[in-house]
Amino acid sequence: xxxxxxxxxxxxxxxxxxxxxxxxxxxxxxxxxxxxxxxxxxxxxxxxxxxxxxxxxxxxxxxxxxxxxxxxxxxxxxxxxxxxxxxxxxxxxxxxxxxxxxxxxxxxxxxxxxxxxxxxxxxxxxxxxxxxxxxxxxxxxxxxxxxxxxxxxxxxxxxxxxxxxxxxxxxxxxxxxxxxxxxxxxxxxxxxxxxxxxxxxxxxxxxxxxxx
Amino acid sequence: xxxxxxxxxxxxxxxxxxxxxxxxxxxxxxxxxxxxxxxxxxxxxxxxxxxxxxxxxxxxxxxxxxxxxxxxxxxxxxxxxxxxxxxxxxxxxxxxxxxxxxxxxxxxxxxxxxxxxxxxxxxxxxxxxxxxxxxxxxxxxxxxxxxxxxxxxxxxxxxxxxxxxxxxxxxxxxxxxxxxxxxxxxxxxxxxxxxxxxxxxxxxxxxxxxxxxxxx
Numbered sequence: 001x002x003x004x005x006x007x008x009x010x011x012x013x014x015x016x017x018x019x020x021x022x023x024x025x026x027x028x029x030x031x032x033x034x035x036x037x038x039x040x041x042x043x044x045x046x047x048x049x050x051x052x053x054x055x056x057x058x059x060x061x062x063x064x065x066x067x068x069x070x071x072x073x074x075x076x077x078x079x080x081x082x083x084x085x086x087x088x089x090x091x092x093x094x095x096x097x098x099x100x101x102x103x104x105x106x107x108x109x110x111x112x113x114x115x116x117x118x119x120x121x122x123x124x125x126x127x128x129x130x131x132x133x134x135x136x137x138x139x140x141x142x143x144x145x146x147x148x149x150x151x152x153x154x155x156x157x158x159x160x161x162x163x164x165x166x167x168x169x170x171x172x173x174x175x176x177x178x179x180x181x182x183x184x185x186x187x188x189x190x191x192x193x194x195x196x197x198x199x200x201x202x203x204x205x206x207x208x209x210x211x212x
Numbered sequence: 213x214x215x216x217x218x219x220x221x222x223x224x225x226x227x228x229x230x231x232x233x234x235x236x237x238x239x240x241x242x243x244x245x246x247x248x249x250x251x252x253x254x255x256x257x258x259x260x261x262x263x264x265x266x267x268x269x270x271x272x273x274x275x276x277x278x279x280x281x282x283x284x285x286x287x288x289x290x291x292x293x294x295x296x297x298x299x300x301x302x303x304x305x306x307x308x309x310x311x312x313x314x315x316x317x318x319x320x321x322x323x324x325x326x327x328x329x330x331x332x333x334x335x336x337x338x339x340x341x342x343x344x345x346x347x348x349x350x351x352x353x354x355x356x357x358x359x360x361x362x363x364x365x366x367x368x369x370x371x372x373x374x375x376x377x378x379x380x381x382x383x384x385x386x387x388x389x390x391x392x393x394x395x396x397x398x399x400x401x402x403x404x405x406x407x408x409x410x411x412x413x414x415x416x417x418x419x420x421x422x423x424x425x426x427x428x
Binding site: 038184 | 254283284285286287288291292295296298299302303306307309310311313320374397400401
């Protein structure tokens with residue numbers, strides 16, 4: 001057969017395509033459990049982090065899963081899932097902190113995260129924006145410690161009693177339900193504000209259902 | 213492209229490495245594959261892993277293209293090369309996702325974009341289609357190393373100036389933040405890479421040109 005005949009060309013392409021796809025399918029199946037475990041662990045780490053659950057650094061995916069199963073209980077109320085943290089050695093039947101997941105549109109991609117509140121569902125104990133693809137160094141700073149640590153101790157209820165949360169201009173005077181925004185990342189800051197405003201509303205609406 | 217390595221000639225391994233790493237360095241001399249050189253060089257860790265990925269992909273795609281070079285139908289030659297390259301890139305990406313999750317997250321889409329990296333395709337097309345498998349593989353490795361060295365250099369400059377620190381795989385080597393250094397955002401973002409890579413290319417070419425003049 002001629003080296004460049006149509007038939008041979010098609011045959012070559014078919015065989016190459018088959019070999020490559022079999023190889024990739026095999027690799028995909030082989031690594032799938034590990035990849036899924038990594039993704040799961042990533043999510044759990046963020047819940048454990050905002051809830052302030054003690055985790056040894058460098059814990060493996062299945063260790064995290066064990067800790068999560070042991071100390072976190074999921075309670076559904078008012079249409080949202082509350083992840084309640086009961087410390088291992090406490091006999092108290094009240095949770096120490098409650099986490100709620102959130103997401104919404106960012107500048108480039110969806111922003112997802114998790115917020116931890118005191119059991120009163122008002123005071124913020126911690127927040128993590130772990131799913132984000134904002135501009136590195138600018139909007140991407142929402143995932144940094146300095147930005148996230150500003151939220152600790154703040155409230156999702158304004159001083160006048162209405163639910164809400166504000167991201168102000170950098171260096172502006174903040175009050176009990178606002179934090180400093182990121183200079184150079186106004187677009188990301190305002191989108192995060194929209195997400196948190198909505199979240200504050202949803203949580204407040206579900207509060208009575210949760211407390212029952 | 214490296215004209216002194218014509219097809220069929222007996223080629224010394226040392227020459228291949230000298231060409232790939234230094235004389236015809238893909239970034240500083242041929243200015244190929246700089247897209248990823250700009251994107252992932254804000255941290256040295258990223259540059260090291262990206263370099264490793266490129267060495268792996270160029271080595272094996274050149275090897276495979278060279279093995280198949282006599283049987284690949286001419287008309288679909290480049291498509292075949294891309295398919296082979298893509299297969300190795302996806303394999304590496306899957307490997308990172310399974311065993312180095314954090315690194316995979318840091319590099320984001322750039323591992324996948326090695327498929328379109330001109331260096332890989334360039335070596336497959338210009339060298340592997342005309343040379344024996346082992347020679348081609350060494351050529352791939354040499355070019356990968358040449359690429360990695362420049363990437364790491366750019367990353368060193370960017371990480372120190374941009375973040376004021378130097379952390380290599382979790383070990384802090386240097387921090388300027390204690391002495392009141394202010395982070396330079398320009399170097400964290402892509403423009404910093406343009407400046408750094410530009411200066412490196414200029415520097416290297418200035419040095420090599422002088423040497424060539426001296427030899428004449």
